[in-house]
Amino acid sequence: MTDSKPAFTSIPAVNVRGVSRVFSARKGAGVTALEDVSLTVAPGEFVSLIGPSGCGKSTLLRLIADLDAPTSGSIEVFGKPARQARIDQDYGIAFQQAGLLPWRTVAGNIELPLELHGLGKAARRRRAAELIALVGLSDFARHYPDQLSGGMQQRVAIARSLAESPSLLLMDEPFGALDEMTRERMQNELVRICAETQAAVVFVTHSIPEAVFLSNRVVVMSPRPGRIRSIVDVSLGDMAGRGEDLREDEGFFRALSQVRDLLHGDEASGAGTRPAGARGVETR
Amino acid sequence: MTRQTEPTQQTATPTRGVAGPRRRAILHPRLRGGLFGLAGLALLALVWELYKTLGPADGVILGGITVLPRTTDLAMPHLAVMAVRLFEPVTGAASALPLWQAVLAGALFTLGIAAVGWLVGVTVGLALALLMQRFRLAESAILPWIILSQTVPLIAIAPLVRRWGAQIQFGEFTWESWMSVALIASYLAFFPVSIGALRGLSSPDANHVDLMHCYAVGWWKTLWRLRLPASVGYLLPALRLAAVSAVVGSVVAEVSIGLRGGIGRLIVEYAGAAGGDPGKPWAPIFGSILVGLVAAGFVGLIGLFLRRFRRGEISL
Ligand SMILES: Nc1ncnc2c1ncn2[C@@H]1O[C@H](COP(=O)(O)OP(=O)(O)O)[C@@H](O)[C@H]1O
Numbered sequence: 001m002t003d004s005k006p007a008f009t010s011i012p013a014v015n016v017r018g019v020s021r022v023f024s025a026r027k028g029a030g031v032t033a034l035e036d037v038s039l040t041v042a043p044g045e046f047v048s049l050i051g052p053s054g055c056g057k058s059t060l061l062r063l064i065a066d067l068d069a070p071t072s073g074s075i076e077v078f079g080k081p082a083r084q085a086r087i088d089q090d091y092g093i094a095f096q097q098a099g100l101l102p103w104r105t106v107a108g109n110i111e112l113p114l115e116l117h118g119l120g121k122a123a124r125r126r127r128a129a130e131l132i133a134l135v136g137l138s139d140f141a142r143h144y145p146d147q148l149s150g151g152m153q154q155r156v157a158i159a160r161s162l163a164e165s166p167s168l169l170l171m172d173e174p175f176g177a178l179d180e181m182t183r184e185r186m187q188n189e190l191v192r193i194c195a196e197t198q199a200a201v202v203f204v205t206h207s208i209p210e211a212v213f214l215s216n217r218v219v220v221m222s223p224r225p226g227r228i229r230s231i232v233d234v235s236l237g238d239m240a241g242r243g244e245d246l247r248e249d250e251g252f253f254r255a256l257s258q259v260r261d262l263l264h265g266d267e268a269s270g271a272g273t274r275p276a277g278a279r280g281v282e283t284r
Numbered sequence: 285m286t287r288q289t290e291p292t293q294q295t296a297t298p299t300r301g302v303a304g305p306r307r308r309a310i311l312h313p314r315l316r317g318g319l320f321g322l323a324g325l326a327l328l329a330l331v332w333e334l335y336k337t338l339g340p341a342d343g344v345i346l347g348g349i350t351v352l353p354r355t356t357d358l359a360m361p362h363l364a365v366m367a368v369r370l371f372e373p374v375t376g377a378a379s380a381l382p383l384w385q386a387v388l389a390g391a392l393f394t395l396g397i398a399a400v401g402w403l404v405g406v407t408v409g410l411a412l413a414l415l416m417q418r419f420r421l422a423e424s425a426i427l428p429w430i431i432l433s434q435t436v437p438l439i440a441i442a443p444l445v446r447r448w449g450a451q452i453q454f455g456e457f458t459w460e461s462w463m464s465v466a467l468i469a470s471y472l473a474f475f476p477v478s479i480g481a482l483r484g485l486s487s488p489d490a491n492h493v494d495l496m497h498c499y500a501v502g503w504w505k506t507l508w509r510l511r512l513p514a515s516v517g518y519l520l521p522a523l524r525l526a527a528v529s530a531v532v533g534s535v536v537a538e539v540s541i542g543l544r545g546g547i548g549r550l551i552v553e554y555a556g557a558a559g560g561d562p563g564k565p566w567a568p569i570f571g572s573i574l575v576g577l578v579a580a581g582f583v584g585l586i587g588l589f590l591r592r593f594r595r596g597e598i599s600l
């Protein structure tokens with residue numbers, strides 16, 4: 001099961017150990033958004049979190065990003081506590097909403113993190129131009145967000161998350177608001193970008209094909225309380241080799257139905273004991 | 285299929301394509317606004333003259349209450365009379381200035397005081413808003429008092445301010461009456477600013493605040509890069525309101541404190557002379573309108589410089 005990714009021996013990009021997060025309510029017991037979740041993401045690995053809404057995907061991502069703190073358990077990013085990793089700017093992040101500042105141009109938005117961290121003007125310009133080219137928006141550098149379509153805005157947000165060349169990318173349904181066509185194009189672009197930047201990615205989605213197409217491993221989660229049901233190793237080859245034709249690949253469909261079975265497992269029969277488990281799914 | 289893959293490339297161009305013809309078809313929005321303003325003014329003048337010509341001399345009285353004013357030359361002079369009066373000397377004295385000059389001098393005097401009051405009010409309002417944004421506790425402690433402060437009538441605080449002011453004196457500095465007026469103007473001006481700025485500073489969505497947190501930047505940088513720019517859309521109307529409040533506050537405070545030299549004083553003075561000179565009291569009223577327009581125009585100018593930060597807003 002460890003054949004797909006390089007560098008499993010080095011410090012993991014993300015190491016989540018026995019993490020629970022309980023949101024206390026004013027009355028009652030509160031919501032257990034995550035219960036005893038453990039997950040390791042290797043450097044350069046693309047891991048998707050998938051599951052029905054409310055199963056704690058965003059919560060897990062926010063914990064890794066240190067936007068929230070776990071109730072118990074520990075989270076390390078590149079061997080450091082999550083908080084230190086955030087302060088050291090070890091990750092880039094993109095949310096479902098592009099979240100661009102409306103008063104800044106495309107270039108200005110991408111430069112924002114660089115500017116906040118004191119990079120000089122010339123270096124900023126150069127880096128922004130690079131990234132704008134990377135996401136294919138060179139003709140729109142001086143445009144404002146309200147002049148862009150949703151897909152373009154999301155591309156700007158992704159470029160912004162890449163601005164400081166992070167070795168970890170955290171993405172919470174970044175393509176959730178896009179139409180199917182734009183979405184597939186963005187996925188192809190993301191695959192290309194990941195191949196170029198060699199960053200590890202934790203990617204939240206609720207689209208099964210998206211998760212399978214993009215990932216080395218797909219983490220299937222179940223709700224109430226949020227848990228990792230199992231992890232599917234997609235093993236479709238490394239990022240550089242992924243193209244449009246992968247969507248027609250037999251392995252792609254096999255992984256697709258595996259994830260689907262796991263997701264719908266709890267409705268059909270007892271969870272975890274499905275035959276799917278025997279088809280190379282690592283169950284935790 | 286391919287047609288649908290493209291929308292990302294297309295949408296930006298049509299936006300401009302649409303804006304182009306629209307701008308050509310109708311006048312520039314700002315100019316159009318100005319024309320509408322002038323048309324409104326002309327309509328008002330027309331109504332005034334029409335009512336004066338057609339309305340009953342004793343006004344319209346319903347159940348003992350005058351609903352529409354009398355139309356005598358004394359109560360409602362012709363607009364022409366008001367205009368002509370502007371170019372006649374203030375009094376019969378040989379050395380008297382033309383009325384418009386006296387009013388203009390008064391208007392400038394009041395404008396100066398209102399400007400000081402506005403500046404002080406805006407500073408205090410912004411400071412309070414920042415304090416309330418920074419500390420939740422401050423918000424619950426201060427906000428009710430800010431709102432309560434505006435329920436105190438101006439007439440009540442004017443004498444107080446004057447009395448307190450008279451006791452202030454250190455070294456070369458002595459409190460002067462105009463300062464009391466400016467202080468009262470600022471008392472009115474700070475209110476909209478503090479409320480508007482607080483709303484503006486809290487307006488960025490959680491997404492943006494999270495992003496700043498991810499970038500590990502502190503409160504000041506978040507303020508400068510996110511909260512202040514985001515608050516411009518809320519701040520400008522507040523500043524305009526503050527400007528108008530400062531002008532009204534100055535005029536009223538001049539009267540209640542008895543400061544000479546400004547529009548407020550002229551309004552009182554000329555009203556007394558209205559008996560044989562119906563055009564005269566209108567001059568300082570026009571003067572105060574002028575001050576208000578200049579003040580609002582100044583804020584409009586600020587808005588022009590900050591228009592980059594108002595992209596989200598719908599502009600006519
Ligand atoms: N800030 C919060 N306060 C209280 N409950 C929360 C909060 N954030 C998330 N939750 C709860 O935690 C659970 C998981 O939420 P979330 O991580 O957003 O799910 P997902 O992203 O998988 O749809 C949900 O039941 C949600 O109501």
Ligand SMILES: [Mg+2]
Nearest residue numbers: 057058059172
């Ligand atoms: Mg979510």
